[in-house]
Amino acid sequence: MEKRNHNNRHVELPNFCHLGVNLRIALTVEAALIAGVVARVADSRAFYTEFIALSALAQPALLLTLLALCAAGRWLRSLDYAVGMGMTLLLGTLVPVLATFWLGPLLGGQQDLSLTAVALFALAVGAVLLGYFNLRARALSPAITEARLQALQARIRPHFLFNSLNAVLSLVRSDPRRAERALEDLAELFRALMSDARQLVPLADEVQLTRAYLELEQLRLGDRLVVEWHVEKMPADALIPPLLIQPLVENAVYHGIEPQREPGEISLNIYRSADRVHIVVKNPVATEPSHHKGNRLALENIRERLMLHFDLDATLKSEPLGAVYQVHISLPYTREHTQSAAARPHRR
Amino acid sequence: MNTPSPLPRVLIVDDEAPARRRLREVLEDCAAERPVEVVGEADNGLDAMQQIEQTRPDIVLLDIRMPSMDGIECAQHLQKLERPPAIIFSTAYDAYACQAFELNAVDYLLKPVRAERLVRALAKAHPLAADALARLRQAHPKTRSHLSVNEKGRIVLIPVEDVLYLKAELKYVTVRTAAREYLIEDSLVRLEEELGERFTRIHRNCLVANSRIREIGKLPGEDDGHFLRLDGLDERLAVSRRQYSILREKFKS
Numbered sequence: 001m002e003k004r005n006h007n008n009r010h011v012e013l014p015n016f017c018h019l020g021v022n023l024r025i026a027l028t029v030e031a032a033l034i035a036g037v038v039a040r041v042a043d044s045r046a047f048y049t050e051f052i053a054l055s056a057l058a059q060p061a062l063l064l065t066l067l068a069l070c071a072a073g074r075w076l077r078s079l080d081y082a083v084g085m086g087m088t089l090l091l092g093t094l095v096p097v098l099a100t101f102w103l104g105p106l107l108g109g110q111q112d113l114s115l116t117a118v119a120l121f122a123l124a125v126g127a128v129l130l131g132y133f134n135l136r137a138r139a140l141s142p143a144i145t146e147a148r149l150q151a152l153q154a155r156i157r158p159h160f161l162f163n164s165l166n167a168v169l170s171l172v173r174s175d176p177r178r179a180e181r182a183l184e185d186l187a188e189l190f191r192a193l194m195s196d197a198r199q200l201v202p203l204a205d206e207v208q209l210t211r212a213y214l215e216l217e218q219l220r221l222g223d224r225l226v227v228e229w230h231v232e233k234m235p236a237d238a239l240i241p242p243l244l245i246q247p248l249v250e251n252a253v254y255h256g257i258e259p260q261r262e263p264g265e266i267s268l269n270i271y272r273s274a275d276r277v278h279i280v281v282k283n284p285v286a287t288e289p290s291h292h293k294g295n296r297l298a299l300e301n302i303r304e305r306l307m308l309h310f311d312l313d314a315t316l317k318s319e320p321l322g323a324v325y326q327v328h329i330s331l332p333y334t335r336e337h338t339q340s341a342a343a344r345p346h347r348r
Numbered sequence: 349m350n351t352p353s354p355l356p357r358v359l360i361v362d363d364e365a366p367a368r369r370r371l372r373e374v375l376e377d378c379a380a381e382r383p384v385e386v387v388g389e390a391d392n393g394l395d396a397m398q399q400i401e402q403t404r405p406d407i408v409l410l411d412i413r414m415p416s417m418d419g420i421e422c423a424q425h426l427q428k429l430e431r432p433p434a435i436i437f438s439t440a441y442d443a444y445a446c447q448a449f450e451l452n453a454v455d456y457l458l459k460p461v462r463a464e465r466l467v468r469a470l471a472k473a474h475p476l477a478a479d480a481l482a483r484l485r486q487a488h489p490k491t492r493s494h495l496s497v498n499e500k501g502r503i504v505l506i507p508v509e510d511v512l513y514l515k516a517e518l519k520y521v522t523v524r525t526a527a528r529e530y531l532i533e534d535s536l537v538r539l540e541e542e543l544g545e546r547f548t549r550i551h552r553n554c555l556v557a558n559s560r561i562r563e564i565g566k567l568p569g570e571d572d573g574h575f576l577r578l579d580g581l582d583e584r585l586a587v588s589r590r591q592y593s594i595l596r597e598k599f600k601s
Contacts, residue, residue, distance in 0.1 A: 162368070162460065166370055170369045220366060
């Protein structure tokens with residue numbers, strides 16, 4: 001039996017290697033442990049001794065379970081959903097029981113824990129967690145997330161659109177070729193803006209798009225905009241949410257270049273380190289009062305989209321470093337084959 | 349036929365070179381209907397002020413969003429001229445400002461600019477009223493970068509960052525910089541509202557620049573009389589009892 005939501009996408013088991021998933025499991029187990037201990041003891045001092053004694057066994061067991069689930073994750077998710085649930089539950093019970101069996105005696109064995117009690121505890125917590133992950137997958141993966149993603153799809157600033165059109169018009173008579181190129185860039189930008197917000201896109205596409213965008217800004221701002229690219233080491237095939245970098249750069253131009261008369265430099269640094277992709281965008285901090293205060297919307301928007309795509313596995317840090325404002329995004333390195341083979345509209 | 353009156357003289361102000369070029373082109377297109385003489389271009393408000401004083405154009409096509417000094421502030425300073433030029437604002441997109449333009453019957457152009465629209469705007473162009481500008485400022489809030497005063501027919505701009513203190517006199521406010529003093533027609537309350545981030549009130553009649561405070565001291569003899577000294581100025585400014593405690597809170601370090 002296949003479970004599908006109304007958008008015809010699978011409800012899947014969570015990826016047990018993801019930090020966010022691990023964190024949720026660990027917190028639930030700890031909460032259940034605390035609740036169990038509270039039910040058994042009379043006063044707070046007894047609570048601490050009991051909890052510490054129990055933790056000596058429970059923490060390694062939890063850790064081993066998480067490791068086992070992560071290791072078996074790919075296999076579990078390849079199974080039919082119901083079977084996968086069953087196997088997950090089995091694994092989630094078996095590992096703690098075995099851990100108790102092997103580790104219990106090693107740890108002094110002052111616990112009166114029967115293997116049955118451990119099994120029942122693991123089974124109960126496991127069932128609750130699977131139920132939770134099922135609900136979460138249903139709530140997040142279908143229409144809601146997609147609608148949310150569409151709504152969050154970065155929007156072009158109208159100011160930029162009209163100024164760009166104006167710049168193109170100024171070229172039509174004097175430099176028709178350049179005007180043509182600018183219109184092509186504009187078309188590319190709009191195609192991306194109207195594209196499917198759910199699909200991840202190759203990093204190379206997004207970089208190309210950002211270049212088209214910067215071409216247009218260069219037209220308007222001329223010498224005031226200096227761009228420094230460091231992308232020689234970027235993993236071109238890494239998959240990232242669409243319109244992740246362009247809005248960052250748009251923000252950098254808006255806050256760092258436009259309010260200044262003097263030329264300013266925007267630098268983009270994209271590289272891979274181990275299994276993570278890093279994107280660093282820097283712009284000068286405007287010394288003149290900026291035209292619009294408190295425009296953190298673009299960053300919040302990107303942060304939320306990263307959250308919807310990668311949960312806790314992606315981070316966005318923004319901070320002023322002296323005269324430079326830096327935004328640093330770090331996200332897991334995934335490639336095409338790790339994603340479902342769904343046809344992705346090809347973008348150049 | 350009458351003697352031909354001289355053509356209206358126009359100054360183009362926009363921070364983007366393509367936008368200035370485009371305006372020149374459209375002005376040429378309109379030449380048959382409404383010929384004008386373009387006397388210059390400026391890429392920011394400060395430069396525009398200078399050129400306007402030199403070339404005295406009749407009409408200024410003024411972009412709103414520019415570095416250094418934006419269009420609205422520029423127009424506000426121009427008010428100090430005896431015969432301010434007519435101003436036509438231009439903007440690419442600015443929902444609030446456009447609403448304010450409509451409400452205050454201020455003419456404006458939306459970029460990209462159409463020839464017909466430009467012809468109409470040139471025909472109607474007129475100097476702006478001070479209160480209309482003040483309302484535009486509200487719709488497009490930004491603290492001014494300069495204070496201005498008309499001295500012998502010329503506008504003197506005083507960068508706000510150069511100001512050490514502002515002191516209210518009877519009808520005027522004294523503006524003190526390291527170099528000299530100016531008298532401007534304004535109210536201290538209004539200035540405090542606008543520049544409150546940079547300046548602190550130390551007395552009923554005095555605001556000082558936060559970054560220039562050198563020392564706060566006690567006057568000898570009196571019980572709780574205090575004074576304050578600013579960088580580059582020997583003058584001792586009186587601190588009122590009330591403001592002293594506020595001042596100490598603010599600058600604990």
